[in-house]
Amino acid sequence: MNTNVLPIAGLPGIARAARQSVRLFIAVPMLMLGLASGSAQAQFENRMAINCTNPSPQQIQPWTVTNPLTSSTAIGTILMERRFALETAFAFGPTAPLLVHELVTGAHWATGFGPPVGADGLAPTNIDGIGFKWEALSSDGVVRTLRKEADPLAVEKMNVLYEPSGMGNGATIASYKQYLVLTKDPNALPAGEIKVTNIAGGLQVKIYAVDFLKSVGVSLGSTFQVPTLGGGCRQSITYDSTGLVSIGGGPPPPIPNKCDVVANQIIPVDLGSIPIDRFKGLNDTSPPKHFEIALSNCAVNAKPTISFRDKATPPNADKTVLRLSAPGGQSLAQGFGIIMTREDGSRERISYGDPGAARKYEMTLDKAGRTAKLPLSAQYIRTGSDAEVKAGYAGGSAEFTFTFP
Template sequence: MNTNLLPITGLPGIARAARQPVRLFIAALTLMLGLVSGSAQAQFENRMAINCTNPNPQEIQPWTVTNPLTSSTAIGTILMERRFALSTSFTFGATSAVVAHDLVTGAHWAMGFGPPVGADGIVPTNIDGIGFKWEALSSDGVARTLRKEADPLAVEKINVLFQPNLGIKTGSTIASYKQYLVLTKDPNALPPGEIKVTHVAGGLQVKIYAADFLKSVGVSLGSTFKVPTLGPGCHQSITYDSTGMVGIGGGPPPPIPNKCDVVANQIIPVDLGSIPIDRFKKLNDTSPPKHFEIALSNCAANAKPTISFRDKATPPNADKTVLRLSAPGGQSLAQGFGIIMTREDGSRERITYGDPGAAKKYEMTLDKPGRTAKIPLSAQYIRTGGDAEIKAGYAGGSAEFTFTFP
């Protein structure tokens, strides 16, 4: 709510009185800007870009998961991506050029190497069903997909302008790129085991160029151009082979996580019923177990989900296997009791609660034909206090559960 606004009453009269000074001030300001602009322009000279060095990786971001891989993930979904920039350094020509020059960065999947590249720019990798795509993020705001073409695509360019008063003999240009890992087949048909892309199909190459052109040639972003091979101007290139392009920055992407569909804020109510207090004769006596399960659907074929639990009571019980009781406002809380959960998969292991990241993780059972993952559980009241401590009342508890996909 904007509580600091003032009433508008009386402002029109003030605005009329101030109108003329405002016009004069703006006119003077415009004149000053014109003078500054003209002075700054005189500090630049047209030069040629020479002695280019191969692009070096800069501002490399790690691979991140864009969309989870489950049994229901659609073909064409981007699973992982990363962004990075490549820098080209150059030297300004020794003398002023009569005409203006551009330094153009271009890139493409090179012709004559490896298998064909689809119209979508996706190439096969060492994992059947996972494709690799490369995009240039040009400064005009357009993302340009690299394709297999005879000539490179212009993805970035700068004016080659020298500032004599600074005396700096070198310059640089940066082109930004994105790489993607894309699902190209039914996720249920992916190969078993770890899904880790280490290289694209053998023989494929991406070539990136830096070339000096006369501005009058008119190389525009998004157009293709012939790479000059003669003359003093810059005409350098760098090649990334089938292994090198996924290893830019020190290594290939991490394994693609195999996941299941997870419903956020899922609530599973478990009603333990009303149990007479005299049912608990001695310490550690329990109520009849209430069976339930936690399940995930649409699991990827190689999914290995685990689940961990946290007692939501504050503070939690000192015994990490017992949930502390809680009661709604106005309700009398039972005393000398807690709630335990037990695995019902044959182990009869009692669940341990802990803080996120430190809690014990329990493997869920994956039903591959049904693409579901489950953990069968039971919950019970347990007596934790002596005769003088127990008291009937409301006995609720709450556990938070978290799924992890290695």
């Protein structure tokens, strides 16, 4: 949603401060708490991790728009993303004071299923032109992209240390991010709602939790083979083409189709100086002044709308008439207002209201030129009796807000 100002006046328009709505997304990093010192470590016992459970989603953040989709959005742009963690619980095995174990979390696109996954980790989705990417946010500060490999990639690990006076169970957490990425010209995307519901062709991601002797030397960022022998954890879970985008809830919302919006846009409309005797009776109007509000580089499926708010305080009781205002030192005209009318054939008068409650007016989208327009006209209108009418400065200001369903 972007908010702009439309000053309308009999003299040059008065520039008012524009207001823009901003959404601030704050990501809270997860911390992997370790041991602070060797002296603290002495109270722990080396154990094996056994009886691992399937990972459960934790700290799930909703899909959010990273970059708007317009006709000028570059291929490779991240459109939406979300962050979450997968927690795997386990039990502690028997005491093994001379053998240090570690629990390794691994992940990869499984081979042998579906179409290729690109070298950049992008997998095709049900929407031709939108790719899906999965990254692991490892505790060593390295971001690791999941790729289609024969063996899992080690993305997280922890020492299996048991504190005798504590609980008999433990847990390991791995943090991840998923992305929806534009992979083709935005003007070639399919018509209609753009909503990713599944990954194409039966592709799968597998997540592992495997107990290793620390001496094996599995390092973060390396691939490993899951051992077939031993009593430790060898847990795995497979996310199929639908489950990949639905971890912890439903699939992503539709990708918003937008246009380029100039922040703090001001469109001055000068209605000129009109003699007061031009208005013979109630509701008489001045000649219309034509103008338009336009947006460029609209996505093929964009459906922008505009709502308007009278910036005067208090606004006019008649929601279709702007209240007049004047700068300091200027005498304000009395018995008049300003109306705006749609010039797209309906000749409907624009209604003003508070944000969220005001009526929304659809813009006309030129798909060939990727522009959206709302043609309008503005006029003075007489609203007072003969005794109420008085000449003076006749300014007004309307705030307009774009929304993209």
